[in-house]
Amino acid sequence: MNKFEQAVIAITGASSGIGAALAYALSKKNARLALSDINGDALNAVKAECLSLGASAVTVETLDVADSSAVNQWADSVFSHFGQVNVVINNAGVSLTGCVEETSDKDFHWLMNINFWGVVYGSKAFLPYLKQSEWGHVVNVSSLFGLIAIPNQSAYNAAKFAVKGFSESLRMELEIEKSTVCVSCVHPGGVKTNIANSGRLGRVVGRQASHEEMKKEFNQKLARTTPDQAAAIILKGIEHKTPRILVGVDAKIGDVIQRILPTGYQKLISRVMG
Helix, strand or coil, X not given: CCCCCCCEEEECCCCCHHHHHHHHHHHCCCCEEEEEECCHHHHHHHHHHHHHHCCCEEEEEECCCCCHHHHHHHHHHHHHXXXXXXXEEECCCCCEEECHHHCCHHHHHHHHHHHCHHHHHHHHHHHHHHHXXXXXXXXXECXXXXXXXXXXXXXXXXXXXXXXXXXXXXXXXXXXXXXCEEEXXXXXXXXXXXXXXXXXXXXXXXXXXXXXXXXXXXXXXXXXXXXXXXXXXXXXXXXCCCCEEEECHHHHHHHHHHHHCCCHHHHHHHHHHC
């Protein structure tokens, strides 16, 4: 059976990367889509592609997920338009690379407002509507760096660890309530998206490479999973109600490492990067 046929799926950060790949994959399953992104022009191009692939209906919204009022208004409009919501995928995110000492408070707040608060706002805004549907699912995108920490990613680590904790707490609350709403936390490893290229960069410790060299290294060596592959894994996880969805071999390895060496892995990484 096609669980997603005529289901209403709301996706943030849908103009590119994993968000767009999810929209395309769901279109082929005849879902109804509510897509949002801060890049409205790119979002319209995704909408056109989704309709050509078989989406039953598509709405788009230019949205800053760091704006709680705007997120709530979007959730209300999605429910008003479709009469139900089955899934919200809180996927929008940005990157910030730099050492703790020299990362400005402004940059730290910028990342947390999108990567953490955007997830909180999206989950809370859609939860009442998910509970009214025959079935519902909250999907929050964390990261491999929500499982293990690495130097020069303090803000990103903080946000993605927070998404994991928030999602697990929400999942338990819904289980206690015997709700029909499930919660999945997604931990992608390196995925070939534009997040590294469009992120903010500051001074790093332990590396002599330039910012351009670091971007090139990520794109060529670390980003081994395609957005289409990531989308397929995530949708399979939703179908099977998987609490923790690991995307990519690197995410699976990271998950094992933090279980076996919960603090020891940090010394290994420090030696390698030092």
